[in-house]
Amino acid sequence: MALFNPPEHLSCHHYATHANTGWVLVDGSEQQFYRGETEYHLILFCTKGSIRLASEDDLCELHAGQMKFIPRDSSVHAYLSHDGELLSAYFDVIDFICDKISLQQLKELKDTVTYNPNPLEVRGAIPSMLATLKVYLEDKALCAYLHELKVKELFWNLRAYYSREELAAFLSPVLGVSKFHNEVINAFTCNTKVADLAERVYMATSTFYKQFREEFGETPEQWIRTQSNKQILFLIQDYDLTIGEIATRLSFGSLSSFSRYCSKNFGYAPTALRKALQSGVTSEELMQAAHKE
Template sequence: MDDVKTLSFKDHKSCIYYTAKEKNGFRKQTLTENESIEFHKEDCNLFLFAMDGDLIISDSENRMQLSAGTMSLCTSGDASICITSLNRAELLILKFKNLESLVLEYMLQKCTNEIVERAFTQTRIIEEMHRFLFSVDDYIRADIYCQHLHDLKIEEFFRLMAIFYPEESYTSFLAPLRTSNRMFRHQVLSNFHPLINVIELAEKCNMSVRNFSRRFTEEFGVSPGKWIADKRDGQILQSLSFHDAEMNAISEKFGFASSSHFTNYCKKKFNDTPNGLHQKLRSFFTPLDGKTSYYTDKKFNSFCLRPIKI
């Protein structure tokens, strides 16, 4: 533990779609006896496959031994983990940031047991999975880091687990990933701002637009485009309800090209001008401190053309 190294991965550009540090993909690490490596997870989930030797995996609160022939899932949590070899060891590492696999989603739906917050889970590597990992190792030895190929291998990994592992085995192993559903909602809410669009929000959540839209609709019950529009309209109305509301400042905040553009938008959306809305909304909102407001759902939504969620 005295000589801790930082694990850094080379960006092998075997094609224009090479796997980079921020993307999903497999890597290999060989450790000498008593060698320690600090791995910065960067909000990623890690699958660790012990191909040879014995290792200790630890974070600030948890510690687990990983022996040859076993694999571990380390869910995103602490910013880094420490990997220490007890003897010479070989380790394959799969960094997995987003959950876009349809097979994985199906498998997670099978996880009906109560979620237990665990940093690490562990299961054995069966023969069929060993053969798969040897093929991955062959690609790495050949310096093949094509992102498309790695994405296919990730999908193959989950398919093999669903086929060859008993349901009770893989559900126990993958159960901590279910907490990522909570993380998805948190990512959406924390990255939202009035000027963002669906493409930008998908990028913030590290997902393709197609998979983001599908996942979003499942989680929020509405398309991301409509949710963003409703959220933005709700914030506009909230801003207009403030006692010290300034129309020009609100217009700029929400990205309108001019005050007349803002006025036309309000007329179309809410059947009134910004100033008219300001006067009406003050009767629906109760000031908390002169600047911040809260509202009564029934009265406020009956005022709007359609319900607005703020």
């Protein structure tokens, strides 16, 4: 169904307004790979099929009926199955509308809940709300005012159908995250040297080591290796990219250095690694194997 009298809608100033709150629909049958730097906070919903998602130091898979929070200034890569569908809410301010719950209250709960990076199940009235949203988006209802109302409705539903503990865990990446933590995430590149990472955040290497252990709970070398392995395993499954393109994108100096890294960490050269994943070896199994090395 199309909008009635489109010229009337398009002449409204809400259609000409750049909105910092809204919704985006991505269909896997038309666009299988989605990449982007997040200017705003996101809540990603898998409404059909499945989505392999990589964001900074997190690698997961969303299935229909699940959602995932992504904080602003993150690098997001999402690979949709052919029947996959991604519905994304973006917003600048986390607004729970009602004074009964505030971001400050959730921050106070942060230390008492365990952050779980796994997707959260969608429940309550949210599925029916998303179904209505899909109709709007498919009909090109791009009114900024409407989009803002639907984001506010989403927050109302989060407050209505999830406990404060669940919300504190879900939004944990932005509850009390330090400036240093964000700087490290933003400065990270695959297989970087610790000294280079320290230099990018304008710290002496010795100071960087100390603060990193306190903030992340592991050595910089361990963390860099884990994040590098996650990025490789994610991109190696994007079959539109050649091995050489992946090596370049991940900042390896040459194809041979990328091949050596994969052989050392996964026990497979890049092409063989891709075939292993196609044959049924999972990313989780490869990450566990690399961790034991």
